Amino acid sequence: MQKKIRILHVAQAAGGVDKFIQSLLKYLSKDIFENIIVCSYSFEKQKYDDLVIAFEQVDMCRAINGLYDLKAIYLVRKLIKKYKPDIVYAHSSKAGAIARISNMGLHNICIYNPHGWAFNMNCSKFQKMVYILIEKIAALFCQKIICISQAEKQSALNLRICPEKKLQVILNGIDIAEYKNYQHVLSKKSLNIPENAFVIGMVGRVSCQKAPDNFIKAAKIIKKHIPNAYFIIVGDGDLSTFVYDYAKKYKFNDSLLITGWVNNPMNYIKIFDIAMLLSRWEGFGLVLPEYMVAAKPIIASRIDAIPNIINNRINGLLIEVDNINEIYKATMELYQDTKLCKTLVKNGLNDVYKYFDVKRTAKEHTDLFINMISVKR
Numbered sequence: 001m002q003k004k005i006r007i008l009h010v011a012q013a014a015g016g017v018d019k020f021i022q023s024l025l026k027y028l029s030k031d032i033f034e035n036i037i038v039c040s041y042s043f044e045k046q047k048y049d050d051l052v053i054a055f056e057q058v059d060m061c062r063a064i065n066g067l068y069d070l071k072a073i074y075l076v077r078k079l080i081k082k083y084k085p086d087i088v089y090a091h092s093s094k095a096g097a098i099a100r101i102s103n104m105g106l107h108n109i110c111i112y113n114p115h116g117w118a119f120n121m122n123c124s125k126f127q128k129m130v131y132i133l134i135e136k137i138a139a140l141f142c143q144k145i146i147c148i149s150q151a152e153k154q155s156a157l158n159l160r161i162c163p164e165k166k167l168q169v170i171l172n173g174i175d176i177a178e179y180k181n182y183q184h185v186l187s188k189k190s191l192n193i194p195e196n197a198f199v200i201g202m203v204g205r206v207s208c209q210k211a212p213d214n215f216i217k218a219a220k221i222i223k224k225h226i227p228n229a230y231f232i233i234v235g236d237g238d239l240s241t242f243v244y245d246y247a248k249k250y251k252f253n254d255s256l257l258i259t260g261w262v263n264n265p266m267n268y269i270k271i272f273d274i275a276m277l278l279s280r281w282e283g284f285g286l287v288l289p290e291y292m293v294a295a296k297p298i299i300a301s302r303i304d305a306i307p308n309i310i311n312n313r314i315n316g317l318l319i320e321v322d323n324i325n326e327i328y329k330a331t332m333e334l335y336q337d338t339k340l341c342k343t344l345v346k347n348g349l350n351d352v353y354k355y356f357d358v359k360r361t362a363k364e365h366t367d368l369f370i371n372m373i374s375v376k377r
Helices: 016-027 066-083 093-102 125-141 150-158 176-180 212-225 240-249 265-269 287-293 324-336 338-355 358-376
Strands: 005-011 033-039 054-057 087-091 109-113 144-147 167-169 198-203 229-234 256-258 274-277 298-301 317-319
Touching: 005 016, 005 066, 005 093, 005 358, 016 033, 016 087, 016 358, 033 066, 066 093, 087 093, 087 358, 093 109, 093 125, 109 125, 109 358, 144 150, 144 358, 150 167, 176 287, 176 358, 198 212, 198 265, 212 229, 212 240, 212 324, 229 240, 229 265, 240 256, 265 287, 274 287, 274 324, 287 298, 287 338, 298 324, 317 324, 324 338
Parallel strands: 005 033, 005 087, 033 054, 087 109, 109 144, 144 167, 198 229, 198 274, 229 256, 274 298, 298 317
Antiparallel strands: none
């Protein structure tokens, strides 16, 4: 019997990265691979019980913090030595730096997936320069960098993060089979939403990146023209209070629901009439294929990887970042044009099956892993 390929995944950021790893591991063959995860304390062990042979947690903080980071590097290195993986697979920028430094001098393959470059975030010029420098240095200590979109690869090439041959695009995907079998238990009635409400929603952290401030400011204008409009934000974050207070100030807080963190966002997406992603920066936007598979017309910002997923007026509408008037106009167009909505939804469903199934993502990873191991051997 051929020895299984052992992969040790290192991850700090939960949320989308956590979801991605779970979906990937589900479709990596257990006959070929055995997986280990080393993650921060924001991950939940029970979600990985059937996916990994070992689950280890290390204190990793998102911000750069000298002492914490040195301790995390020490602990991750110990775990790499303990489990002796064939491949160390680092997910997201912070874990990517920690894992690649931890793995220096050890005899295995190291792969890095930034899940959206940190230097593409809204940050100061100095922070951007620091992130670029870290990525350039850390790129020396891995054999392959997986980009989750063409836009992410192009960003790396534009800034000369590493040679092009080190970059490989593997598009993100969602577990379509799981969504098809999903039992939807929520309804407008169960959420105390009027049955005749026209529901406009977004899924994501209620933080600067996802622009919930733009969502609620556009909602104020939309409400004047669509009196039965109702707004749902599926998520939580530091701008939740601002969003609610804004709606309260302009007297439409009774038409707003902020769910907080939920394990079943698709339950809420199913209630949407229009789905939005208004990000100021975005590594991929995994919720977009989720909107597609739920058959929702989409409004999204024209930034980073989003135009790689949303083809304007083909499978969704693109608006400029931070342009509240465009959000309003796009909403009104979808509200008034049912034919356009049906076209966008139909094309979105075709695209999600063609391009954004995680089974395809897992197959491309499988081919990469096997190829890299065979070259090494």
